[in-house]
Amino acid sequence: MNGIFYFSSTGNSLFIAEQIKAGLDGEIRYIPKFTGDLNIYDRVIIVSPIHSFGLPVLVYDFIANMKFSGPIYIVLNHGGMEAFAPYFAYQLCEEKGLNIRSVQTVMMPEIYTLTFSQPKFLINLVLRKAPKRLKPIIAAIRNDKEIIIPKPKRDKWTPKHLENRKNWHMLAGDFRITENCTDCRKCIRICPTGNIKSENGRILFSDKCVACLSCYHRCPEKAIVYLDKRKKDRYINPLIRENNIGADQP
Numbered sequence: 001m002n003g004i005f006y007f008s009s010t011g012n013s014l015f016i017a018e019q020i021k022a023g024l025d026g027e028i029r030y031i032p033k034f035t036g037d038l039n040i041y042d043r044v045i046i047v048s049p050i051h052s053f054g055l056p057v058l059v060y061d062f063i064a065n066m067k068f069s070g071p072i073y074i075v076l077n078h079g080g081m082e083a084f085a086p087y088f089a090y091q092l093c094e095e096k097g098l099n100i101r102s103v104q105t106v107m108m109p110e111i112y113t114l115t116f117s118q119p120k121f122l123i124n125l126v127l128r129k130a131p132k133r134l135k136p137i138i139a140a141i142r143n144d145k146e147i148i149i150p151k152p153k154r155d156k157w158t159p160k161h162l163e164n165r166k167n168w169h170m171l172a173g174d175f176r177i178t179e180n181c182t183d184c185r186k187c188i189r190i191c192p193t194g195n196i197k198s199e200n201g202r203i204l205f206s207d208k209c210v211a212c213l214s215c216y217h218r219c220p221e222k223a224i225v226y227l228d229k230r231k232k233d234r235y236i237n238p239l240i241r242e243n244n245i246g247a248d249q250p
């Protein structure tokens with residue numbers, strides 16, 4: 001059986017995981033909640049966004065701690081700038097002695113939009129193209145095609161990734177909660193690191209932020225804003241059910 005492991009803030013990676021399940025069968029598992037034994041699976045497929053030219057912290061940790069000798073396939077998605085994230089992921093698997101078969105990438109709508117807006121037509125275009133772009137990716141996994149990712153000649157992105165990663169825990173410190181907050185506590189429920197709490201009706205952030213932006217995009221009142229910006233656009237992938245983000249699909 002295929003184990004399809006995903007991390008996702010706004011549903012782009014979940015959408016890909018669901019497409020893979022539709023094409024190959026298997027169980028969908030949400031990485032931050034997984035505590036089981038990987039060895040019940042014949043193959044492990046990891047679906048993840050790219051974060052700052054590399055891997056989200058929780059996906060990095062998941063791979064670094066994997067105890068699995070079977071074949072592993074990674075599908076990364078990004079907003080248009082994959083940099084050397086595929087090599088970063090490939091190299092991590094190699095270092096850990098994992099049986100990495102391929103790292104593939106696909107473009108999805110950009111969600112790191114704290115300071116700029118994505119035009120709607122671009123979001124729709126990328127979403128429209130995604131299923132077609134995923135077909136050869138899924139076929140390569142089905143056929144166990146080996147895709148070796150060569151070391152880049154000059155990798156100027158990975159040092160930037162490692163530098164940025166050091167500051168992710170501080171991002172939530174730049175969030176402000178507006179008067180629109182209803183204390184519904186959804187942000188508390190969806191934060192993958194338990195970084196948010198409510199005290200006397202006030203939402204407070206701690207220092208375990210991994211900069212995933214789930215709370216920012218999915219607050220129903222758009223009450224989480226970045227610094228003093230009052231940007232209104234938020235994004236949730238329209239091709240999945242939002243309640244399924246963070247859930248398993250056996």
Ligand SMILES: Cc1cc2nc3c(=O)[nH]c(=O)nc-3n(C[C@H](O)[C@H](O)[C@H](O)COP(=O)(O)O)c2cc1C
Pocket residue numbers: 007008009010011012013014048049050051052053054077078079080081082108109110111112211212213
């Ligand atoms: C902290 C952070 C860093 C990101 N860095 C990159 C990046 O380096 N290159 C890129 O193309 N997209 C980047 N993105 C965009 C996401 O990779 C992309 O929108 C992805 O589809 C989000 O998937 P999700 O909804 O499953 O979380 C970043 C997003 C976040 C939250």
Ligand code: SF4
Pocket residue numbers: 177180181182183184185186187188203218219220221222223224
């Ligand atoms: S999800 Fe939004 S409205 Fe709900 S408690 Fe959090 S900040 Fe407030």
Ligand code: SF4
Pocket residue numbers: 172190191192193194195196205208209210211212213214215216
């Ligand atoms: S505080 Fe928000 S951005 Fe930070 S990890 Fe939690 S959900 Fe993600």
